Amino acid sequence: NEVTPAPSVADAYANEPKRPGIFRVVSEKPFNAETPPSLLAEKFFTPNDLFFVRNHLPTPAVHSEHYRLIIQGEGIKTLSLSLHDLRTKFPRSTIRATLQCSGNRRLEMAASKPIKGLEWTQGAIGNAEWTGVRLRDVLLYAGYDVATAGDKVAHVQFEGLDADATGTRYGASIPVAKALSENGDVLLAYEMNGVQLPRDHGYPLRVVVPGVTGARSVKWVGKIILSGEESQSHWQQKDYKVFPPQIDWHNVDWSAAPAIQESNVQSAICEPRDGAVIHAESLVDGRLTVRGYAFSGGGRGIQRVDVSPDGGKTWHAASLTRAASPTADRTWDWTLWEAQLPVQDATAEVVVRAVDYACNNQPSDMKSIWNLRGVMNNAWHRVNITVA
Amino acid sequence: NEVTPAPSVADAYANEPKRPGIFRVVSEKPFNAETPPSLLAEKFFTPNDLFFVRNHLPTPAVHSEHYRLIIQGEGIKTLSLSLHDLRTKFPRSTIRATLQCSGNRRLEMAASKPIKGLEWTQGAIGNAEWTGVRLRDVLLYAGYDVATAGDKVAHVQFEGLDADATGTRYGASIPVAKALSENGDVLLAYEMNGVQLPRDHGYPLRVVVPGVTGARSVKWVGKIILSGEESQSHWQQKDYKVFPPQIDWHNVDWSAAPAIQESNVQSAICEPRDGAVIHAESLVDGRLTVRGYAFSGGGRGIQRVDVSPDGGKTWHAASLTRAASPTADRTWDWTLWEAQLPVQDATAEVVVRAVDYACNNQPSDMKSIWNLRGVMNNAWHRVNITVA
Ligand SMILES: [Mo]
Ligand SMILES: [Mo]
Numbered sequence: 001n002e003v004t005p006a007p008s009v010a011d012a013y014a015n016e017p018k019r020p021g022i023f024r025v026v027s028e029k030p031f032n033a034e035t036p037p038s039l040l041a042e043k044f045f046t047p048n049d050l051f052f053v054r055n056h057l058p059t060p061a062v063h064s065e066h067y068r069l070i071i072q073g074e075g076i077k078t079l080s081l082s083l084h085d086l087r088t089k090f091p092r093s094t095i096r097a098t099l100q101c102s103g104n105r106r107l108e109m110a111a112s113k114p115i116k117g118l119e120w121t122q123g124a125i126g127n128a129e130w131t132g133v134r135l136r137d138v139l140l141y142a143g144y145d146v147a148t149a150g151d152k153v154a155h156v157q158f159e160g161l162d163a164d165a166t167g168t169r170y171g172a173s174i175p176v177a178k179a180l181s182e183n184g185d186v187l188l189a190y191e192m193n194g195v196q197l198p199r200d201h202g203y204p205l206r207v208v209v210p211g212v213t214g215a216r217s218v219k220w221v222g223k224i225i226l227s228g229e230e231s232q233s234h235w236q237q238k239d240y241k242v243f244p245p246q247i248d249w250h251n252v253d254w255s256a257a258p259a260i261q262e263s264n265v266q267s268a269i270c271e272p273r274d275g276a277v278i279h280a281e282s283l284v285d286g287r288l289t290v291r292g293y294a295f296s297g298g299g300r301g302i303q304r305v306d307v308s309p310d311g312g313k314t315w316h317a318a319s320l321t322r323a324a325s326p327t328a329d330r331t332w333d334w335t336l337w338e339a340q341l342p343v344q345d346a347t348a349e350v351v352v353r354a355v356d357y358a359c360n361n362q363p364s365d366m367k368s369i370w371n372l373r374g375v376m377n378n379a380w381h382r383v384n385i386t387v388a
Numbered sequence: 389n390e391v392t393p394a395p396s397v398a399d400a401y402a403n404e405p406k407r408p409g410i411f412r413v414v415s416e417k418p419f420n421a422e423t424p425p426s427l428l429a430e431k432f433f434t435p436n437d438l439f440f441v442r443n444h445l446p447t448p449a450v451h452s453e454h455y456r457l458i459i460q461g462e463g464i465k466t467l468s469l470s471l472h473d474l475r476t477k478f479p480r481s482t483i484r485a486t487l488q489c490s491g492n493r494r495l496e497m498a499a500s501k502p503i504k505g506l507e508w509t510q511g512a513i514g515n516a517e518w519t520g521v522r523l524r525d526v527l528l529y530a531g532y533d534v535a536t537a538g539d540k541v542a543h544v545q546f547e548g549l550d551a552d553a554t555g556t557r558y559g560a561s562i563p564v565a566k567a568l569s570e571n572g573d574v575l576l577a578y579e580m581n582g583v584q585l586p587r588d589h590g591y592p593l594r595v596v597v598p599g600v601t602g603a604r605s606v607k608w609v610g611k612i613i614l615s616g617e618e619s620q621s622h623w624q625q626k627d628y629k630v631f632p633p634q635i636d637w638h639n640v641d642w643s644a645a646p647a648i649q650e651s652n653v654q655s656a657i658c659e660p661r662d663g664a665v666i667h668a669e670s671l672v673d674g675r676l677t678v679r680g681y682a683f684s685g686g687g688r689g690i691q692r693v694d695v696s697p698d699g700g701k702t703w704h705a706a707s708l709t710r711a712a713s714p715t716a717d718r719t720w721d722w723t724l725w726e727a728q729l730p731v732q733d734a735t736a737e738v739v740v741r742a743v744d745y746a747c748n749n750q751p752s753d754m755k756s757i758w759n760l761r762g763v764m765n766n767a768w769h770r771v772n773i774t775v776a
Binding site for chain 1: 563565566569570571630632633634645646648649650651652653685686688691692694700702703705717718741743745746747748749750751752753756757764766
């Protein structure tokens with residue numbers, strides 16, 4: 001694959017795309033930015049130019065006419081597919097899926113004990129309609145046969161075209177069962193919300209692994225490798241893993257925890273923001289409108305969102321844009337929720353918690369899930385406001 | 389189907405099987421009994437005669453030679469299959485799966501606020517090897533075709549041969565996607581741990597829906613119905629559902645919550661028992677051996693079990709009999725765990741919490757998950773002991 005080289009190593013970030021000024025930028029090089037939370041709760045599909053960007057390396061500028069996706073590894077023949085091949089040899093397929101960074105809400109977790117990592121608030125998540133081809137179809141086209149490949153292949157590795165100064169590329173993997181399942185819905189996407197995939201989201205082709213933490217949905221994917229092993233990349237082996245609170249950098253054994261795959265049950269308040277001063281006359285019948293999102297991994301829909309206006313003493317049912325169905329096993333997208341909460345005092349702690357299809361709950365307590373990488377924070381989300 | 393009728397309505401329970409005396413009986417009619425927790429943690433496969441029994445109605449005595457399984461409903465031809473048909477027309481298949489009653493650990497939840505329901509401690513769970521035929525194979529044999537039946541069929545209903553005095557039978561349903569998925573592993577079982585299914589566990593045939601709450605694994609199954617609707621039984625519509633703590637019997641709208649399907653992440657201490665007096669000289673190097681189980685629904689394996697000897701102030705990693713693999717998406721069975729905990733004081737509160745493959749955590753707080761039916765209790769499990 002041809003990628004426009006940066007003029008020099010010092011200037012690896014000289015060729016980044018233009019970004020809108022409305023983002024909350026958490027790191028410039030590599031570029032990482034989140035949607036302002038108040039805008040997140042406004043639209044079920046997050047607009048492309050507001051969708052959070054999580055780049056690990058300089059953004060590659062891929063020449064689409066020379067682009068080739070290489071498929072190789074155990075149990076299949078090696079393929080080299082152009083974008084034209086992908087568009088013409090396979091059925092076009094669309095899924096709705098929420099992607100969430102493993103580090104979403106790290107800033108709150110860092111408040112209880114410092115953490116190294118990008119300081120995301122609750123905006124490192126977004127929901128979109130993705131169009132492309134099914135990874136399953138491509139693997140079957142490459143000759144994958146469960147009966148013969150079954151013993152040798154356990155993981156599907158993805159390699160990005162983004163690389164550091166030494167040429168090391170971003171990489172991740174997912175279990176082959178997820179990639180091959182008819183219900184897994186793993187996509188190689190070339191469109192996002194009906195238009196060509198933007199550069200910051202993986203142009204010309206990215207993986208979308210619905211229900212799984214964002215780090216496995218590799219952008220600018222250049223190579224797919226079937227293997228008995230997981231990706232050996234830093235990000236699969238020594239980064240996106242959860243350890244207990246008593247483990248810190250001085251005593252961590254990275255091999256002792258599995259790589260994060262499916263997301264846990266999550267919710268957050270997007271409006272009002274923490275620290276907001278609400279004018280008493282803006283309340284309707286003494287009630288404050290509160291809005292946010294809720295999401296769970298593995299296709300488990302959200303069955304319920306509870307919101308409290310008083311730090312958890314009393315709870316109210318939120319109304320959901322997307323009610324859980326009894327067959328909620330492929331619910332890859334989030335629900336937005338809204339509640340009108342009675343607010344009596346001059347200050348209020350608004351709290352949200354969600355319950356997913358499998359009756360999993362968010363932990364009330366941040367301390368019990370603190371981990372050295374600050375990932376998978378799904379404690380009850382709390383926002384403090386003043387009524388004046 | 390022929391079932392030996394009870395001599396009279398008053399005597400509906402005259403023909404119950406003999407049960408071992410070692411059970412902790414929670415109700416005689418219908419018979420409900422749990423494994424003593426200390427015995428649960430001893431064996432990875434729970435012995436049949438110790439496996440918890442959860443009967444909703446009198447235990448039917450089915451004549452196996454006249455037994456027929458009826459398959460009917462949308463998108464298929466009606467079938468009537470004998471046990472011989474099932475054994476000879478379909479491949480024999482074995483799965484390992486934990487079954488857990490939705491009401492497991494209700495007694496603890498009732499302590500925070502009274503609940504109507506059977507008072508289970510932590511023994512309404514067991515793990516077994518089940519052998520039979522795949523429900524998927526039987527539905528395909530009946531002519532089920534995703535392409536044509538897809539729009540009309542959403543649920544697979546199961547009807548038991550157990551009935552009340554009015555003839556109303558036990559019933560439940562699961563989403564058709566679970567029943568048909570190659571990875572769903574739903575079984576029609578005729579053997580349990582290598583021997584003929586015992587009467588209390590559904591002889592001659594029961595459903596085993598791995599990863600899903602026990603109430604859907606219908607015993608003495610007589611009829612399977614493909615439908616656009618869930619089972620309309622009491623147990624699907626007005627029983628096994630989770631409501632928030634602020635909803636009680638006077639304000640419950642049963643249609644407002646989905647029927648429970650997948651289990652949440654769970655763990656419990658089996659040894660020592662709550663209230664145990666430990667002889668100081670039985671400690672080895674001042675350490676107490678603690679044992680128990682951990683389990684999660686949907687095939688999500690357990691990645692970690694933490695145990696605390698001091699009410700949650702400090703935590704220790706337990707060793708697991710079944711470590712989570714990176715491809716833990718079809719882990720239908722539990723893990724047993726063990727830890728040696730330092731115990732310094734005359735009293736100790738031992739606490740356990742588990743984390744599943746999807747990074748879901750158990751709630752620390754019982755109050756936040758209290759619900760009127762007392763189901764899906766997966767708060768951190770606590771056991772108080774005295775060292776003398
Ligand atoms: Mo991430
Ligand atoms: Mo149950």
